[in-house]
Amino acid sequence: MTSGGLGPRPEARGERSDRGIKHSSPPVRLVLVDDHEMVIEGLKAMLATFEDRVQVVGQAVGAERALSVVDELDPDIVLCDVRMQGASGLDLCLQLRESDPKRKVVMLSVYDDEQYLFQALRVGASGYLLKSISSDELVRQLEFVHGGEIAIDPGMAARAVDTAARLQRDEFWPGARQGLTQRESEILSFVVSGLSNRAIATKLVIGDETVKSHLSSIYRKLGVSDRTGAVATALREGIYQ
8 A cells, every 4th residue: 555645745725713713724634544445545535525624645554554654754643443453543553652752643433432432542542533423523623633632522522431430439340440341341251250152142142253353352452362361361350240
Protein backbone atom coordinates (compact mmCIF):
# COMPACT_ATOMS: atom_id res chain seq x y z
CA MET A 1 0.00 0.00 0.00
CA THR A 2 1.45 3.35 -0.95
CA SER A 3 1.28 6.24 1.40
CA GLY A 4 -0.86 8.28 -0.97
CA GLY A 5 0.90 11.58 -0.19
CA LEU A 6 -0.89 14.48 -1.84
CA GLY A 7 1.75 17.18 -1.97
CA PRO A 8 2.65 20.13 0.23
CA ARG A 9 0.63 21.34 3.16
CA PRO A 10 -2.20 23.59 1.86
CA GLU A 11 -2.59 27.23 2.83
CA ALA A 12 -5.46 28.57 4.92
CA ARG A 13 -8.77 28.72 3.09
CA GLY A 14 -10.64 31.39 5.04
CA GLU A 15 -12.56 31.64 8.23
CA ARG A 16 -15.07 29.18 9.57
CA SER A 17 -16.90 28.96 12.87
CA ASP A 18 -17.38 26.02 15.28
CA ARG A 19 -18.78 26.30 18.80
CA GLY A 20 -19.10 30.03 18.19
CA ILE A 21 -15.34 30.51 17.76
CA LYS A 22 -14.09 31.90 14.45
CA HIS A 23 -10.73 30.75 13.25
CA SER A 24 -8.71 30.64 10.07
CA SER A 25 -6.67 27.50 9.45
CA PRO A 26 -5.61 25.03 6.76
CA PRO A 27 -7.38 21.67 6.48
CA VAL A 28 -6.63 19.02 9.08
CA ARG A 29 -4.08 16.65 7.53
CA LEU A 30 -5.24 13.07 8.06
CA VAL A 31 -3.80 9.56 7.67
CA LEU A 32 -6.34 6.71 7.59
CA VAL A 33 -5.47 3.28 9.00
CA ASP A 34 -7.57 0.11 8.81
CA ASP A 35 -6.92 -3.53 7.98
CA HIS A 36 -9.50 -3.40 5.17
CA GLU A 37 -8.72 -1.24 2.14
CA MET A 38 -12.44 -1.04 1.32
CA VAL A 39 -13.08 0.70 4.66
CA ILE A 40 -10.32 3.20 3.93
CA GLU A 41 -11.76 3.96 0.49
CA GLY A 42 -15.20 4.41 2.05
CA LEU A 43 -13.82 6.92 4.55
CA LYS A 44 -12.03 8.81 1.79
CA ALA A 45 -15.29 9.07 -0.17
CA MET A 46 -17.10 10.13 3.00
CA LEU A 47 -14.63 12.97 3.62
CA ALA A 48 -14.20 14.05 -0.02
CA THR A 49 -16.85 16.77 0.19
CA PHE A 50 -15.05 18.36 3.15
CA GLU A 51 -11.65 18.79 1.49
CA ASP A 52 -11.48 22.42 2.55
CA ARG A 53 -11.59 21.25 6.20
CA VAL A 54 -10.03 17.77 6.19
CA GLN A 55 -7.42 16.48 3.76
CA VAL A 56 -6.55 12.78 3.55
CA VAL A 57 -2.81 12.91 2.89
CA GLY A 58 -2.11 9.20 3.30
CA GLN A 59 -3.43 5.76 4.15
CA ALA A 60 -2.16 2.41 5.37
CA VAL A 61 -3.56 -1.10 5.53
CA GLY A 62 -2.51 -2.46 8.92
CA ALA A 63 -0.58 -1.04 11.86
CA GLU A 64 2.89 -2.07 10.65
CA ARG A 65 2.58 -0.13 7.40
CA ALA A 66 1.06 2.80 9.29
CA LEU A 67 4.24 3.40 11.28
CA SER A 68 6.27 4.25 8.19
CA VAL A 69 3.44 6.22 6.54
CA VAL A 70 2.94 8.40 9.61
CA ASP A 71 6.68 8.92 9.99
CA GLU A 72 6.93 9.99 6.35
CA LEU A 73 3.89 12.28 6.19
CA ASP A 74 3.67 13.64 9.76
CA PRO A 75 -0.12 14.19 9.69
CA ASP A 76 -2.07 16.28 12.15
CA ILE A 77 -4.22 13.27 13.11
CA VAL A 78 -4.08 9.51 12.59
CA LEU A 79 -7.58 8.01 12.32
CA CYS A 80 -7.49 4.25 12.86
CA ASP A 81 -9.59 1.22 13.71
CA VAL A 82 -9.28 -0.30 17.19
CA ARG A 83 -9.21 -3.97 16.24
CA MET A 84 -7.08 -5.03 13.28
CA GLN A 85 -5.37 -8.23 12.25
CA GLY A 86 -1.89 -8.37 13.75
CA ALA A 87 -1.12 -5.29 15.85
CA SER A 88 -4.25 -3.49 17.03
CA GLY A 89 -5.04 0.20 16.78
CA LEU A 90 -4.29 0.42 20.50
CA ASP A 91 -0.82 -1.04 19.90
CA LEU A 92 -0.28 1.40 17.04
CA CYS A 93 -1.36 4.36 19.16
CA LEU A 94 1.04 3.37 21.92
CA GLN A 95 3.95 3.04 19.47
CA LEU A 96 3.18 6.34 17.75
CA ARG A 97 2.90 8.15 21.06
CA GLU A 98 6.15 6.64 22.32
CA SER A 99 7.88 7.97 19.19
CA ASP A 100 6.14 11.35 19.40
CA PRO A 101 4.23 12.20 22.61
CA LYS A 102 2.39 14.98 20.75
CA ARG A 103 1.03 12.62 18.08
CA LYS A 104 -2.76 12.76 17.88
CA VAL A 105 -4.54 9.46 17.27
CA VAL A 106 -8.32 9.04 17.07
CA MET A 107 -9.94 5.61 17.22
CA LEU A 108 -12.85 4.93 14.87
CA SER A 109 -14.59 1.70 15.82
CA VAL A 110 -17.75 -0.38 15.56
CA TYR A 111 -17.32 -1.40 19.21
CA ASP A 112 -19.67 0.54 21.48
CA ASP A 113 -17.84 -0.69 24.57
CA GLU A 114 -16.53 1.70 27.20
CA GLN A 115 -13.74 -0.70 28.10
CA TYR A 116 -12.25 -0.11 24.64
CA LEU A 117 -12.67 3.60 25.29
CA PHE A 118 -10.77 3.32 28.58
CA GLN A 119 -7.98 1.36 26.92
CA ALA A 120 -7.74 3.92 24.12
CA LEU A 121 -7.42 6.77 26.59
CA ARG A 122 -4.82 4.82 28.60
CA VAL A 123 -2.55 4.51 25.57
CA GLY A 124 -2.91 8.22 24.82
CA ALA A 125 -5.60 8.38 22.14
CA SER A 126 -7.12 11.81 21.50
CA GLY A 127 -10.54 10.40 20.74
CA TYR A 128 -12.84 7.40 20.40
CA LEU A 129 -15.64 7.65 17.83
CA LEU A 130 -18.05 5.11 16.38
CA LYS A 131 -18.19 4.22 12.69
CA SER A 132 -21.90 5.07 12.70
CA ILE A 133 -20.95 8.76 13.00
CA SER A 134 -22.16 11.10 10.24
CA SER A 135 -19.60 12.62 7.90
CA ASP A 136 -20.13 16.21 9.02
CA GLU A 137 -19.93 15.23 12.70
CA LEU A 138 -16.73 13.28 12.06
CA VAL A 139 -15.19 16.35 10.45
CA ARG A 140 -16.24 18.53 13.40
CA GLN A 141 -14.76 16.07 15.89
CA LEU A 142 -11.48 15.90 13.98
CA GLU A 143 -11.28 19.69 14.01
CA PHE A 144 -11.90 19.71 17.77
CA VAL A 145 -9.08 17.19 18.28
CA HIS A 146 -6.78 19.25 16.07
CA GLY A 147 -7.57 22.18 18.34
CA GLY A 148 -6.46 20.26 21.41
CA GLU A 149 -9.72 18.70 22.61
CA ILE A 150 -10.61 15.06 23.29
CA ALA A 151 -13.37 13.62 21.09
CA ILE A 152 -15.58 10.90 22.57
CA ASP A 153 -18.88 9.57 21.26
CA PRO A 154 -21.50 11.31 23.47
CA GLY A 155 -23.40 8.14 24.38
CA MET A 156 -20.23 6.32 25.34
CA ALA A 157 -18.97 9.30 27.35
CA ALA A 158 -22.08 9.25 29.56
CA ARG A 159 -21.75 5.51 30.23
CA ALA A 160 -18.01 5.84 30.82
CA VAL A 161 -18.57 8.37 33.61
CA ASP A 162 -20.94 5.95 35.33
CA THR A 163 -18.53 3.03 34.83
CA ALA A 164 -15.60 5.01 36.23
CA ALA A 165 -17.62 5.99 39.30
CA ARG A 166 -18.65 2.39 39.95
CA LEU A 167 -15.07 1.19 39.55
CA GLN A 168 -13.98 3.81 42.08
CA ARG A 169 -16.52 2.39 44.55
CA ASP A 170 -15.58 -1.23 43.73
CA GLU A 171 -19.15 -1.81 42.58
CA PHE A 172 -18.20 -4.01 39.66
CA TRP A 173 -17.61 -7.53 38.45
CA PRO A 174 -14.29 -9.44 38.76
CA GLY A 175 -11.86 -8.36 36.06
CA ALA A 176 -13.45 -4.97 35.42
CA ARG A 177 -10.27 -3.21 36.46
CA GLN A 178 -8.37 -5.26 33.87
CA GLY A 179 -10.81 -4.05 31.21
CA LEU A 180 -13.02 -7.16 31.02
CA THR A 181 -16.66 -6.64 30.15
CA GLN A 182 -19.29 -8.33 32.31
CA ARG A 183 -19.79 -11.07 29.70
CA GLU A 184 -16.04 -11.63 29.42
CA SER A 185 -15.80 -11.92 33.21
CA GLU A 186 -18.57 -14.50 33.15
CA ILE A 187 -16.86 -16.53 30.41
CA LEU A 188 -13.49 -16.38 32.20
CA SER A 189 -15.12 -17.81 35.31
CA PHE A 190 -16.49 -20.71 33.27
CA VAL A 191 -13.02 -21.30 31.80
CA VAL A 192 -11.53 -21.37 35.31
CA SER A 193 -14.22 -23.92 36.22
CA GLY A 194 -13.01 -26.14 33.36
CA LEU A 195 -15.89 -25.74 30.90
CA SER A 196 -15.17 -26.22 27.20
CA ASN A 197 -16.07 -23.62 24.58
CA ARG A 198 -19.08 -25.68 23.54
CA ALA A 199 -20.27 -26.01 27.15
CA ILE A 200 -19.90 -22.26 27.69
CA ALA A 201 -21.81 -21.54 24.47
CA THR A 202 -24.62 -23.86 25.54
CA LYS A 203 -24.79 -22.36 29.03
CA LEU A 204 -24.95 -18.79 27.74
CA VAL A 205 -27.06 -19.62 24.66
CA ILE A 206 -24.53 -18.10 22.26
CA GLY A 207 -22.52 -19.47 19.33
CA ASP A 208 -19.15 -21.22 19.56
CA GLU A 209 -17.56 -18.48 17.43
CA THR A 210 -18.89 -15.83 19.80
CA VAL A 211 -17.20 -17.62 22.70
CA LYS A 212 -13.93 -17.76 20.74
CA SER A 213 -14.18 -14.04 20.00
CA HIS A 214 -14.72 -13.25 23.68
CA LEU A 215 -11.77 -15.46 24.64
CA SER A 216 -9.49 -13.67 22.17
CA SER A 217 -10.48 -10.37 23.76
CA ILE A 218 -9.91 -11.79 27.26
CA TYR A 219 -6.43 -13.04 26.32
CA ARG A 220 -5.50 -9.65 24.88
CA LYS A 221 -6.73 -7.71 27.91
CA LEU A 222 -4.96 -10.04 30.37
CA GLY A 223 -1.76 -10.07 28.34
CA VAL A 224 -1.76 -13.84 27.81
CA SER A 225 -1.73 -16.00 24.70
CA ASP A 226 -3.90 -18.96 25.60
CA ARG A 227 -6.46 -20.58 27.89
CA THR A 228 -3.83 -21.80 30.36
CA GLY A 229 -2.40 -18.32 30.77
CA ALA A 230 -5.86 -16.85 31.29
CA VAL A 231 -6.69 -19.39 34.01
CA ALA A 232 -3.35 -18.81 35.75
CA THR A 233 -3.86 -15.03 35.72
CA ALA A 234 -7.46 -15.34 36.92
CA LEU A 235 -6.42 -17.54 39.84
CA ARG A 236 -3.43 -15.36 40.73
CA GLU A 237 -5.37 -12.09 40.59
CA GLY A 238 -8.66 -13.45 41.92
CA ILE A 239 -10.57 -12.21 38.87
CA TYR A 240 -13.21 -14.91 38.62
CA GLN A 241 -16.66 -15.32 40.08
